[in-house]
Amino acid sequence: MDRDLISLKFTMLRNTTPGLRKAGWIVGGVAVLATWAVAILASGDAVRSSALTLVFALWGAGAAVGPVMTSGAGVLRPDYFTLLPLPRAALGRGLLVSVFVSIASGFVLLALLATAVHALRVDPVTVVVVLVGAPLTWVLVVSLSRLVYGLLGAAMKTKLGVEIAGVQFGLMFAGWFAGWMIVQVAVQSVPRLLQDGLPEGPITTVVDALPTSWMVLSVDAAAAGDWARAGGLLLALAALDAVLVLATVPLLVPRSAAVTKRSERMRSRGLVAGGGILPATQTGAVAMKEVRQWRRDAWRALESSTAVWTGAAIGVFALLAGYESVASFAGLIVAFMLGLSACNLYGQDGSAVWQNVVGQDETSVRSDVHGRQWAMLIVFLPRALVVTVPFLLLSQAWWTVPVLLAAIPAVFGAAAGVAVLVSALGVSPGVDPRRRMGPNDANGNIALHVWIVLLVVPVAVLPTAAMVVWSQVTGEPALVVAAVVVGLVNGVGAAWVLARVAIGYLSTRMPDVFTRIRYGQVFHGSDRSDDGLLAWVESTTLKGEQDLAAQKRKQREARLARAAR
């Protein structure tokens, strides 16, 4: 049966988008070459040993994070097999084995075998250790990868899963925005690493303790004649493998309903009884609903947690790279990420937008737009502060405080304004709420949305930026205070003006927003003009949606044609 599952997996992978997989292969191949290069180019035995332990630790981290970005790991979903008369243990084993038979796992094994270079240099006999240790470490890394993904694939069902996904997406965004800092540090430190190895100190202790290092340490022990220690390390590795496999298999098999326990949830008795903290107005009602959606909906929670982790990761990058004052702006990234997180609110709601259509009255559109903005602020402002304060303390760049006081409100306002406008103009429904499974299901094609937010937010905060620069250059205290005031006014103004545009657009087009979600197209009335920027965004995003749908249709037809041959 294991073979059937493996062939099923490859059949399904052939039917997924090939571009991402090929990119993954290239990255993996380069990483394997780099690992071998480290093994060959290191200046001495001790240096090679410590360099390899570090590289393998990175492989372990990469394997834990990687599967979320590519589709391979999640291809065989346990639910597919729920109704088959298969023993659970056999199915779990089969699903785990299918993970090992993949290109990515092949790369991991190839990389680990670079230890042979080290073994040959220190003492050719110790190659034996590599022959045992490499497969053991391979099982460790690949099972770990599957275990993390399994936790996640319970994924969008638990708070922890959402948080792990948030860390992974956060690292990805941080890599895009601020990866240059890491690249720069890496470029500076690789030659030093190859020359001197890891500096003695806590880093070496930590890296040596990682199981990914045990094979290398075992080779070193064997070369020093301490075969007992060498064997002990390999045994420990084998034991850890057993634990990981045993932990992973239950995550791979379909779970029975009895396992999902209803956790005690915060209820809103007071709210239902007519109370609640937010005002009992139309706007308050929308804000109340939105705050709960942000908190309880796994996809919304993923957006907000991604924002936090992106900020935190950039802060850490900056601290590591020695840009202390950049680190203190980590919280500002959270504010900026709000714009990206919320740029498809109506699409996230999916067909639930019908309520906005049938519930329309004189003020409902305005209340809806403003309520959503308030909710964004309620949800993201504390998060931005939670990130700002620790990084400010760590970086001790106190001069940034007035800058942050001006910039945070400005960016918040601009982001909350452009997000709501873009989500109105460019509704991009993913999978309808009740059918969502994977972390990417909530949005359709939001490429243009992201670009608009990336462009509009900086433009919208120009007045604040100008004031901040002026006040910092002159250092005049009055100007510093003025900059903070301008930041606040700028933020409120941007949020209000952009919301105004969104309200104007939505007041006659709520049914169109709904039909874009429900039918994937817009049926225009006769009263419509097709020019102007808003109409351009509307039609371009709609076209993006329809192209995506057409592309999927075409792929399906091509597959059917292939199958028919």
Place this chain on the structure above:
Amino acid sequence: MADEHALELIDLRREFAEKVAVDDMSLRVPYGSFYGVVGPNGAGKTTALSMAVGLLRPTSGRALVQGIDVWQDPISAKQRLGVLPDGLALPERLTGGELLTYWGRFRRLPREVVAARTEELLRILELDEAEALGTLVGEYSTGMRKKIGLATALLHAPKVLVLDEPYEAVDPVSARVLTRILRRFTEGGGAVVISSHVMAMVEQLCDRVAIVARGQVVADGTLDEVRRGASLEDRFVELVGAPEADEEELAWIAT
């Protein structure tokens, strides 16, 4: 009364690319009537009702609620309408009570009214236990979703109810409750339009029926006018057409 009909569809038409989903459909729903729209899957029932309540722009034609055009004066028309769409999402991460509270306040009802009606609707529709457990609408069963959907349709005390498949997956006990509520609504002068493909139920509930096929009304009127002495199901099959049953097909299931 602004108009003699609670709801009127006049030559409503919707084309999707090449396909005509609703083909110049006209319907008149009098005050106090319990109106059943029946038809096979894909006949255009949901599309027609979506246009009637302002969810889908018609290619041509009009929909009037108490004489008010839904597409010319949507705000006045929508205040008079209560809608239960079929198969659409709700704010899935709210409990039933939170959803009704949101909806009542969104429709600008006073705080106390919202609280009282929410409590009463949850109790009558037997959703109060789920509420006590903190069950979210996304975790509701299909029947419970119908019930909470109906509660949202009733909450602002509309004059005309348009309900798409309200009895689908609802258990018999709840169905009785539902019927009692809807009868009470029509006795008070309100009009109810439901769509369904369960003929027996429509026969039992409705005083007026329209049979829809291929986007057109093929028969409408009072129940007796449409039935013409036969059962509604026979009349339906006669008008819509059914494929001939072949004795030989699927013979293996009986082995």
